[in-house]
Amino acid sequence: MPNVKFHASRRTLTSHAGLSIIGQCIEIAGVDSIDGRFPTTLGMRNSDVLKSYLGLLCLGMSDYDAIENFRSDKPFKQLLTLQKVPSTATLRQRLEKLAANDLQARIAAWSTTLLSLAEVPITAEKGHVCLDIDTFVMDNSNSSKEGVSRTYQKVDGYTPIAAYLGNEGWCLGLELRPGKQHTMKESNAFLERVMPRARGLTEQPILLREDSGFDSKAHLALIEQHCQAFADDGRQLDYIVKWNPRDSAKADQDTWRAVAADYWEELRPGKRQALWVQSVSITVDQVEHVVKRVMRLVERTADRDGQLLLEPEYELEGWWTSLDEAPEAVIQRYKAHATHEQFHSEIKTDLDLERLPSGKFATNDLILHLAQLAYNILRLMGQLGMTGELSPVRHPAKRRRIRTVLQELVHRAALVIHRARQIILDFGQDIGRMAVLNTLRARLRYPRESPC
Template sequence: MDIEFQLTSTPITSTAGLAFIGDHLKETKLSRHLSSVCPHVRKSGRIADIDVAKSMIGLLCLGKPDFDAIGEYRDEPFFTRSLGLSRLPSPETLRQRITCWPEKTRHVWRDFNIRQLRRNKKFLTEKIHGRRYAAVDVDVSPMDNSDTKKEGVSWTYKKFDGYAPIFAYIGPGFMLNNELRPGSAHSNHEGTGQWIAQTLQMARNITDAPMLFTADSGNDSTDNVEILREQPNTDFILKRNLRKQDPAEWLALAKEQTGEENYEEVDIGARAWYGEEDVVLPGQDDVPEDSKVKQRVVFRATERFARPNGQYLFGDEINIDAYWTSLDWTPQQVQAFYQRRGTSEQYHSELKSDMDLERLPSGKMATNQQVLDLAMIAYNLLRMLGRQMLETGLVPGRKARSRRLRLRTVMQNLMYMAGRLVRHARRCTLHIFKGHGWALPALALARSPD
C-alpha cells in the first residue's frame, strides 16, 4: 500500500455536522419540559434524560437508529461535545431509559417540534393559484419489520409483516405529526379523525397561513369530511373511495358536462373528461332531503382504449379519480395538485432509507413510538439544515430557489463532514478542510445570526 497508516491522539471527527444539531438542541425549555414529565429520584452519577434524548437524536441524524451504535462514540470527544452532553449513555442505559419514559413525553417532543418549525415557518408556505397556503399532507407508510416478534408487528396491506404508521407533513417535507400503529390497522383506524384535528391544530400553532389538507382514499369517511369542514381557515382535498359505484355513470356525467369532444389526451391510448357535482354525504338516510349536507366533488373520468405502447384493449377500461373538496378550483387544478402529493412517498423513503429507520430498534411498541418521535425531530433538523444551506447560495450545483435537499445529501455532505477539534485558550475550534465542496456553505451557516 502506498499510503502509510498511523494512530494519532489529535481529536479528529468524521461527523462535524453534529455541531449544527447540537446548536438546535441546546434550548433550555426542552430540558425543563422533559424534566417536568420525567420525575425521578436524584442520584449522583445518573445520566440526565435530556442527555439520553440528545444522544438518540444525534444517532438518528447520522442514520444509526440502533441503541448499540452509541458505543461507537464512547471514546470520541466530539460527539459528546457537539451535542452538549454531560455524559454519554451506554447502549444499555439508552435502551432502558427510553423504554421507561412515560407517554407524556410525546407532548415534549411535539412542543419542541412546533417551536422549531415556527422559527422556520417561512419555509412552510407556498403560493398556490393566487393564495398562500401551508400544505398539510397525511399518508400511511408501512414499515417492514418481517421476521421479528416485536409488539404490534402484523400483516400489512403491502403484504409483509410490519407496522403501519401514519404521518403528516407540512410544507416541502417537514414532519408535523406521526402515530405508530399495528401493521393490520386500516388507514382510517379508530381515532384517525381526532388525530387529523390534532394535527391541524398543531399546524395552526406554527403558522397563521391558511391550511390546505390532502389525504388519499384510505381516509375517506363522512366523519373525516365533517371534521375537515369544521376546521377554521382550512381547505381540503380528500380522495373519494367510490366503492361499488359504477364508473360508467361517472364517465357519462363528465361527458355530459364538458361535451364528448372536450377531452384531455392522457397518453396515446387514453382520454380524460372532467366534471363536478354536489354530493350528499353518506349516512344521512333518515335526514329530510332539504336538510341533507352536501359537499362538492370534482372528478376525472379516464377512458382507456389502448395501452401506452399502442396495443388495443378488447374492452375499454374506465378509471375515476374523485375528490371531496372545499376549494373553488377547477377539477383540472384539483387533480394536478393531488397528483403532486406523490412527493410524500419520497419523504417516507428519506425517513426509512436515508435515516435507516425501516426496522425500529425495540421489541416494545411504546418504545418504538418514542424513537419515531425523536426521529421526527432529527428528520426536521436535517431538513431545516438542508434548506438553510440552500439559502446561503453556496451549495455546489444547487440554487437557492430549490425547495429542499434530500436527507441523504445533507447527511453525506454535512453530517459526515470531517473536521479536527482544536482546544486552545479555553476555546474549542473545529477545523474543516477548505477544499471540501460544502465547507463554504457550512461556514456561512455557522456564522449566520439565526
C-alpha cells in the same frame, strides 16, 4: 502503490463536525427541559439519553449498539452538551422507561418549537401551503416485535402516519401504528393534533391533501369544521381528499356513463374522458354538510398503440374538495401529493428506521417521535445551508435529500481545538463546508427561554 504509514497523535479529531449544528438545534428545541419533569436518576440525565439518541439518528444510525462507538468520543459529548454518554443497556432501558410516561406529545412540541424559533422557510404552491397526511409501511418481517402484523402492502410490519408541511416537507406529525390498523382509524385525532401546529407555523392559506384511505363522512365533516374555524379567524383552509368508490359505485357504470354523457372530450384516438363537479350532502351527528366532488370518468376503446379492445374499459375517480377551481386544476394539485413519498423514504432509509430497534410498541413510538425532530433538524440544515449561494456544488433543487445533508454537512472531518473555554473546529482547507456551517450557526443563534 504509495508508501502509506499510520500514526496516532494526541490531537482530537472528529468525523462528524455537523454535530455542532445538530447540538444547537437540540438546544433550541428545548430538550433539556425534560430534566425539570424527570429528575436525574442513577447519575444519568434523561436529557443526555434523549440527546444521545437524537445524535445517533442525525448521523443516520438507529441501532442501540451504535452508541458504544461514541462513549469515548469526546467531540460527540461536547458538541451535544452531554454530561455522560449512555451505554447500550442504559439507552435501551431508559428509553423504555420514558416511553411509559407518554412523552410523545412533549417531543412533538419540541419539533414545532424548533421550526417556529428557527423561522424556517415554508414555501407555498399556487397560493397554498400544502399539508400532506398519509400512512406508509415499515417492513419488519421475520420479527416478533409488539404491533407487527400484516400491512396493506402484504408484508409484516408497521403502518405509521405522518404529516408534512410546505414544499420543504417539514414533519409536523409522525406516529407509529400496528401494521393491520386501517388508515382511517384514529386519523381524526391525528388531524386534531397536527392542525394547530400547522396553524401556528404559517399565516398563509393551507391546502390539506389526503388519499382515498381517509375518505369517510366523519373525517370530511371534521375537515369542514376546521375550514369554518379558519374562516372565523379570517384565514383560509382548503382540502383535497381522494374519493374511494365503493363496490356499489363501481358496479353502477350505466348511471355514471349517463351523467358523463354531456362532458366527454377526446384525448387521443380510442381514449376520452369526462370531467364534472357534483355537490353531495353528507350528514354526521345530525349536522348536514354539502361537499363538492370533482369526478372523472375515462373510457378506453383502444390502447396507446392503437390496438382495439374487445370491450370498452372504464376508470372512475373522484376528489372531495373545497377549492373553487376547474376540475383539471384540482386534479393537478392532487398529483403533487405524491411528493410526500420521498419524505417517507428518507425516514426509512436515510435515518435507518425501516426496522425499528425495540421489541416494545411504546418504545418504537417514542423513537419515531424523536425521528420527527431529527428529520426536521437535518431538513433545516439542508434548506438553510444547501440551497443558497454558499451551498456545496450541486444541481439546483428546491430541497436536499437528508442523505445529501449527511454526506455534505454532517459527516465532515475537523480538528477539535480547545482554547479559552471555546471549542474550535479546524476544517483545514475545506473552506466551503466551514463557511456553510458557520453561516448556519450564526443563523440559528437566538436568545430563548425553555419552551415547556
